[in-house]
Amino acid sequence: MECGDATALLLVVCISGLIFILMWRPASRRSHLPPGPAPLPFLGNLLQLKSEEMLNSLKELREKYGPVFTIHLGPRRVVVLWGYEAVKEALEDRANEFSGRGKLAAFEEVVQGFGLIFSNGERWQQLRQFSLATLQNFDLGKQSMEKRVQEEARCLVEEFRKTKGSPFDPTFFLSRSVSNVICSIVFGRRFDYADERFLNLLAKINQVLVRLSSTWSWLYEMFSWVMRFFPGAHKQVFQDMEDITNFILERIKANQASLDRDSPRDFIDCFLIQMEKEILNPSTEFHVRNLVMTVFNLFFAGTETVSSTLRYGLLILLKYPEVEEKMTQEIGRVIGWSRMPAMEDRNQMPYTNAVLHEIQRFSDVIPLNLPHALTQDTRFRGYTIPKGTDVFPVLSSVMKDPSRFSDPESFDPGHFLDEQGHFQANNAFMPFSTGKRICVGERLASMELFIFLTAILQSFALKSPVPLQDIDLKPRVSGFANIPPCYQLCAVPYHGTSEVNEEQPKDCPQGMVGTAGAPPNDRPSKGPNPAIEQ
Template identity: 45%
Template sequence: MDLLRLYEWIDIKTVLIFSCVFLLLSDYIRHKTPKNFPPGPWALPIIGHLHRIDHTKIHLQLAKFAEKYGDILNIRILGPRIVILSGFKRVKEVYTQQGDNLADRPVLPMINDISGDKGLVASSGYKWKQQRRFALSTLRNFGLGKKSLEPSVHLECRFLNEAFSNENGQPFDPQFLLNNAVSNVICVLVFGNRFEYSDHDFQSLLKNINEAVFLDGSLWAQLYNSFPRLMRRLPGPHKKLFALWQEVIDFVKEKVNAHRADYDPSNPRDYIDCFLAEMEKLKDDTAAGFDVENLCFCTLDLFVAGTETTSTTLYWAILYMMKYPEIQANVQEEIDRVVGGSRQPSLSDKDSMPYTNAVIHEIQRIGNIAPLNLPRSTVEDTQIGKYFLPKGTAVIGSLTSVLFDESEWETPHSFNPGHFLDSEGKFRRRDAFLPFSLGKRVCPGEQLARMELFLFFSSLLQRFTLSSPAGVEPNFDYRLGTTRCPKSYKLCAVSR
């Protein structure tokens, strides 16, 4: 009888009220603001600042928050609080002076379910240090950052120019030709071979990477990271994300297995072969991560990072040249004067082409392809300014706030190659030019990217005049995921 009365008393409303109170209390305990933590907008329970942020413009909204709350603030979108650093001086100070305390990556359920703590991008601690050291030294031995790699890029420039020429001046979208060309440079270093632009399977793979990188920065990914147990059971775009990455992982695994089958220790052909050799040397040091599974994910990171960012920058470059034909004409005049038309532009020409160099730098600055940077995590309890950050706090140094810092750039919101030219027209370096970030987690492919951008860009403008189709105005709308990429557009490339 007592049990029956209890059932009558516990009705649906009571269950709902109890559930809500439990969720709110649980959320408060899990995400309670630590003492002396950076300030930020008032957050709602569970969703945090989700109601105040448009994911397609989050980098711009964080800049508005910084105006009110200062250059060290916190935001929360569903999950734990994230500390945002804004402005060149603050980002430089923290990432250089406290680089060791910000060398880890936050643990994210989505990344963990895809790759765990493997690879170069998501790993932390001893494993990351060993893998980064090995990757840099190995790729350097194969020409990374050296003139010995230039012939490989020159070859790819010729193939890309030929593909543009085959369009006969008619409108086409150059995105995946650029992806393929840039990807081939890293593919030669990592896999030992390039892929033809007519290879539909490889083109499909590049499209999968492009879509996966976009979804990685979406609200669905944030939902997954905040509620992994629930999201693993629910349908949605996050399921597509896992499927896309699995196809890319399977492609890399095929390459690794093929290398293992015909591996010759006396004749290392590429990064994979060198990794296989290192596995033998360090087989007793299991913490260093020299095993087949980690090889697959390190290779994946190099392949994706070496494809996506540089090709996206070139995609912005073409768009800006279409928008500003007078700047394009000035670049072409410099190329004609310094290089001429009988040979390809070379890295040795770079110092003699300050205007072209300035235009490329300005494209990188205003293109802002990694607006939020990749998050880092405090290795231990850390003091930043007057604030306290517990161990494991995610920290983002906003590159948008650096590349558009009004105290560092004369006209930050305008496309102005003059930012990188002195009064005599010579190229000048700018401290606040940090598209590759800085500190312990600076982009390892910076030297390769700089080489590719100069050679691909100058080679294209040597051969072609780039313009929009008749009656079409260049549009600077973008898709914001992990990177900031122009929306698809059409180009007319007319031979000069």
């Protein structure tokens, strides 16, 4: 070996050793952290965490180390909270300390700490307060959120009706309707269902969520500091998110050109007006960068999470037609068939309310929750966790906690019903997270789920083109989100008669259509399924 080569090799070894020491030096502090598997330099706990089965990997570590443990995603240290008690204690009882937002590497590349969801400190507090107040003001306006949802539900029912009972994939039917609700709030308008650019944006949102839930996503989470310099799926994710933000920027510029300060049309107008009020404040958080990213947050979350839950809900009802049967009977008793469902109906519909809660619990759309972070050095359950440490409060472990749900791995509306059949709340129901970081759109999302699903069941019997035993409820992809499997359904319209409609859809077998042509109250009961009803 030549002298120059030896010197270079020695330099590399020294630099690597220095990096190792800097990265893993805080051993004394780690000794007071929650227990966990020993990490390898640079690789962290790559050997213990299966990127394609991250949730199961965390569950296995919980069984070994308890409900609070430490893992390393590459060089990044994360404390995991597992189960209702640990998550509640952190996010509710110790809300201030656990209210920081941790990093999600793929999003961080684009949002860079701006906007509502991924910001911290004063920026987050101002944006959250403004967003909550603005959404509330829209709900109190002439066109309340409920009216917006009802109008979109009518459009959705008409789109279902156009299928004439033939099999179809409901994915973009649902995402178009759900997205139009949030679009009417943030952009002041809804989009035509045939609008190609709108459909393209929805496809990009869907693909971003799918990729964020893939094996690649966890590898990027661990090694973004290296992978960002190489080609891969992350480049397409970044491009898709950039395309969405460019669309939002166009809408902002259009609003700026036609802004009426006395009559704001949408969330963007309200934000622009606040920007003008604070134009002389050098430390203001109301600027275009935060506006773009906040609208991106609302548009993305308000489109995909609710539509994914609805997709799961329809699939579950296909799997368990006896549940659909009881829901339609309750809809007939309380709402009838001539008017649109309203939120005031829900309190009189305990079974439907229980099914909606159970759909959200069972589908578990965001299983790991968004990462939190410690806002200060914190003593928690005998451990010392340094300020800035990322925290994963695993929502799936809460909503499938066996101490809170009798049969957490099964779909059972009885999880939310008492012995008399009345609706029974459960504190472990946290699909929107809990504490200071609870989703600002919780009320709107709950409204959409109730009105959309009941409006569909008012007009159609849901039938599966495949045998019930072949319907698989397992997610197509599971990671950041649980992505529902691809499937088709038949929405067979009611015809206001107890006689079976003679013109049965050719692609739905005769035996699967049954008495779908009759109004629900005239349909014969199929009897309870012991696995579903108790």
